[in-house]
Amino acid sequence: MVRRLRRAAPSRRAAGQRRVEAGTEAMLGIRFLASEYPTGPWHRGRIDSLGLDENGTPALIEYKKGVGSGVLSQAVSYLSWLDSARHEFEALVKEKLGSEVAESIDWRNPRMVCIAAGFSLHDRVAVHRLRERIDLVRYRVFEGGLLSLLLIESTPGSTRSISERRQIREREVTAGAASKDGKTSAQATATAGAIPSCLQELYAELDEALTVWGEVEVAQLRHYIAYRRMVNVASVIFRPKHEAILVYLKIDQDTVELEEGFSRDMRGIGHLGTGDLEVRIASAADLEKAGPLIRRAFEAA
Numbered sequence: 001m002v003r004r005l006r007r008a009a010p011s012r013r014a015a016g017q018r019r020v021e022a023g024t025e026a027m028l029g030i031r032f033l034a035s036e037y038p039t040g041p042w043h044r045g046r047i048d049s050l051g052l053d054e055n056g057t058p059a060l061i062e063y064k065k066g067v068g069s070g071v072l073s074q075a076v077s078y079l080s081w082l083d084s085a086r087h088e089f090e091a092l093v094k095e096k097l098g099s100e101v102a103e104s105i106d107w108r109n110p111r112m113v114c115i116a117a118g119f120s121l122h123d124r125v126a127v128h129r130l131r132e133r134i135d136l137v138r139y140r141v142f143e144g145g146l147l148s149l150l151l152i153e154s155t156p157g158s159t160r161s162i163s164e165r166r167q168i169r170e171r172e173v174t175a176g177a178a179s180k181d182g183k184t185s186a187q188a189t190a191t192a193g194a195i196p197s198c199l200q201e202l203y204a205e206l207d208e209a210l211t212v213w214g215e216v217e218v219a220q221l222r223h224y225i226a227y228r229r230m231v232n233v234a235s236v237i238f239r240p241k242h243e244a245i246l247v248y249l250k251i252d253q254d255t256v257e258l259e260e261g262f263s264r265d266m267r268g269i270g271h272l273g274t275g276d277l278e279v280r281i282a283s284a285a286d287l288e289k290a291g292p293l294i295r296r297a298f299e300a301a
Contacts, residue, residue, distance in 0.1 A: 016139065017063050019147055020115065021049050027149055028113060028137075029054040029231030029274075030061070033096050039081045047078055052093055054232055054274045055221050056106040058082055064116035072123055072130070075112040079132050082110055106222060109133050109157045115149065124153045133157025137230070151230045156217055196240035203238070205287055206245060210234055213298040224248075224273040233301045234294065235273025244282040247290065248275035249297040256293065262286065263293070 017035070024030040030051040037047045049061035060078050064071060082089065086107065094102035112134045119136050127134050136153040195203050210216065210227045219226045225236040235248040253265040256277060264278040271278070275297075279290045 014063070016141070016147065017048060020061070020063070020149075024049065024051055024061070025054075027230070028059075028061070029228075030059045030111075030113070031097065033092055039078065039085075042081075045074075045078065045081075047081075050089075050092070052097065052101070052105070053111055055219075055226060056101075056104055058089055058105065058107070058110040059113060060110070061113045061115065064114070067116060067118045067120060069120060069123075071114045071116065071119070071136075072126055072134070075114055075134050076130065076132060079110055079112055111135065111157075113137055115139050119152060127153050127155050130155060131157060135230070149230065154215075154217060156219065196238050198240055198243050199238055199245055202281065202284070202287070203236075203245060205284065206236065206247070206281060209287060209291060209294055210236075213295070216298075226274070229298075229301050231301065232274045233297050235275055237272055242282070244280050246273075247279045247281060247294075248273040249277045249279060249293055250275040250300065251277045251293060251297050253277050262289065 020027065021032050021035060024032045028051075030053045032049065032051050034050040035048065037050045039045045039047060047060050048063050051059045051061065053059045060075075060082065062071065062074060062078070090102050090105060093105060110133065112132060114134065115137045116139070118138060124136065127136060132155070134155050134157070135151060138150045138152050140148045140150070142148065207218075210233075211218065215229065216233070217226075217228050219228065223237070226232045227234040227236070231250075233250060237246045237248075239246060248266070248271065253267060253276060256263065256265075258265060262280055264280075266276045266278050277293070279286075279293060281287050281290055
């Protein structure tokens with residue numbers, strides 16, 4: 001059970017919070033940085049957990065024992081603190097994860113994760129009116145101490161200024177949005193020409209294959225397009241010179257029979273995106289062959 005001990009010493013933190021912090025990367029796609037982090041005299045609070053998510057985005061986590069009443073106002077307040085504490089956050093990342101990671105932080109859309117036993121209907125509706133990226137996550141503790149996290153509501157957020165929003169809209173996919181003709185944001189972007197022309201048709205089919213598995217958030221990041229739920233499930237990168245699309249999936253590579261020219265184990269090999277199974281898609285036949293692997297990645301997410 002998650003207890004709310006805002007000013008407790010680390011040794012007295014709730015067991016549930018400690019368990020989440022020990023597994024933030026596996027459960028939430030967030031690298032843990034600090035616990036009970038003070039926000040200073042103006043905001044007068046302590047952020048339960050501070051981290052950096054798998055896409056290089058600052059992430060804040062708050063825990064509530066019961067129904068997360070008032071969680072949205074607290075989330076917006078802490079995101080406001082983060083906006084004024086960039087140098088402080090960068091110094092923390094540099095200390096914990098190194099200079100290279102600190103220099104590549106993506107500040108465009110910080111992430112707030114609110115974990116509670118439940119959320120009010122008003123909070124679940126109101127979160128979609130906010131421009132911040134906020135995940136409402138419900139926890140359950142089952143017999144034997146098994147902890148389960150379930151994403152209840154999520155808003156993709158937006159950039160912080162009107163000018164930035166306009167620039168990003170011109171060149172990137174806006175997560176979760178839809179075009180006037182009903183296409184997904186990714187498909188609309190391909191039609192508009194942001195995707196290499198030689199790959200637009202193939203990418204439209206891939207996008208459909210990646211979004212058919214229920215609620216999926218699509219986000220254009222600096223170097224790749226992420227398809228995610230609680231964590232990234234797939235990352236897409238374009239290789240127009242080779243007329244191919246690379247898809248990185250989170251699958252246990254030891255359970256996959258690799259095929260030269262189609263799939264590759266990327267463990268220990270640096271690459272953009274997340275997920276260590278690389279799948280090369282250059283034709284409709286490749287996409288059909290990749291279908292079972294995409295399904296496995298979403299079933300495991």
